[in-house]
Amino acid sequence: MKPRWNAAFERLDPPPGGLERLRHRLGEQDPPARPVWPLRLAVAAAAAAVAAILLWPSTGPDRRATDPVRTPSVEGPNDVVVAAAPLSDNPLLIAAGLAPLPAEPVELRSSAVAGAALSHVPIDDPDVVFYLVAAAVPHRASSDGRQER
């Protein structure tokens, strides 16, 4: 048989000796105040970690790719032919909804147009744009003036 609803409010007696225990606890010294600096340090470290994660791609390969002065054109085929995505195309920012999806078409860096071939490969996933990129590694002058491949 189910108990009546008001059985949930049956008044129980607390264990005896509560007041004496409370007196004892209140008579103890107050614990020293905990220092705040470990908490602040942890918060600062966490903020720095988040900032590093968010900003790392912009200081990594993408930034090098956008900077033609700092990026030798022979560093890699993708760097050679495909204009780097700007910071706003950072996948983390896109995932966070802070930047729009990059739009087609892919742009070729002007210096690489002559040595690259780009082909759009249709795939089923409408959210993914797939390009086949072929690049010819350009010649680079060696220190003694000879052309090397």
Add this chain to the structure above:
Amino acid sequence: MLAEAAIPDRSVAAAAADAPAAETTSLDAARLESLYARLEKPMFNVVYRWLWNRADAQEVVQDAFVRVWRRRDVVRMETVEALLYRTALNLASNRLRAQRLRRWLSLEALFERGGEAEAPATGPDDRARDAAIRAAVEALPDRLRRVVMLCEFSELSYDQVAATLGIPPGTVASRRNKALAVLRERLGDER
């Protein structure tokens, strides 16, 4: 009486503006003892409906008093009762969360306390009855449980319960009715 002299007086400069203006409204040891004598049982009964353990419930009630005592410089007597209930409810919720986390991490055995054992049920019928009551109470969402337990066990008015929980008085009444309806549905309603 409490050994008040043994407790260091910690003045809080920032709270000077909120400090009680008249000495008659400040929290002293005698008033705290008087409050404990009056509120121990109702607070115990409220907290017990979260923890279902008598030793834990009493400890949480005492924790609430200790915390309020340590902040006595900024506590006002007019609101101390609501503050005690609010503190106890929050401590009970925190402890319950910690218990669930330990259980989830399968570390419960490491933290088993040797406190007072629960009053043994006298028979299988009593155990089934207690289990049914507990299941019905635990089925209440936290916001309903807080309201209905404070209304049933404390001597706070609707307005005081509302102030304690930070909700409008009308919400107290509606949540209490809703909670009672749930309990009536899950438990018997024979008269």
